[in-house]
Amino acid sequence: MNTHSPQLMEATSAKIVMLGESGAGKSSIALRFTRNEFLNNQETTIGAAFLSKTLMVPPSRSAAASPGGAATGQALQQQMRALKFEIWDTAGQERFRSLAPIYYRGACGALVVYDITNGESLKRAQTWIRELRANADPSLVIMLVGNKKDLESLRQVSFEDGQRLAAEEQLAGFFETSAKDNNNVEQVFLVLAGRLLDQGLGNRGGAGGARGGVLAPRGERVEQHNEESSQFTCC
16 A cells, blocks of 8 residues: 555645735636646636645655665655645735735745736736745745746746846745646646755644634635645744
8 A cells, every 4th residue: 555645644734825916827826736727717816715735745856865876766755745735825906915914924935926928017026025025934935936928929027037036036936837838837836845845844843824724804715625634834
């Protein structure tokens, strides 16, 4: 019997917040990652939506090496970690901006998303990054994501511009994605998971957030997905 499947392995939970301009595709990225779905007419998020998914994360290169060299397939399997992403997809409209601290408080990771066809959305992304630096936990792992890579002919923000911002802000990573084409979406979360686990997520005591039963303010659309029990140890 495989005792290392997501169903049987105890998962470490990580609260993740998604921030960015309305229309950048945060909900589409979250939906593609958690359900492998894409909606051409995605409804605008009101307040925030909640989704979750457990991901099996391979060990880092340094952890994967055995004393005698490369680890065997069985050893690698034993080193796999189950990480349950508990994702808060926040509304990007200005009228909901004051609610954002509710969702990034206690988060372990943040994905700041912009639309490569909208130059203004990159400026908004930088504003979100600086707000997180000022108000969120100092150990928060922040990554920048440029979405809508499938609309190359409409591009206003170059790859280099996104890369430059990520470097200037000393972020943990930068990707361009297409939620529509399912390009790089899972890779974003795999890299984020690796950063969190390398930082010691799961080895710290206490909870920096809440389980999937987080109570949201009145009037918000919250989707709950009950999965296997998980240990919540966050930043």
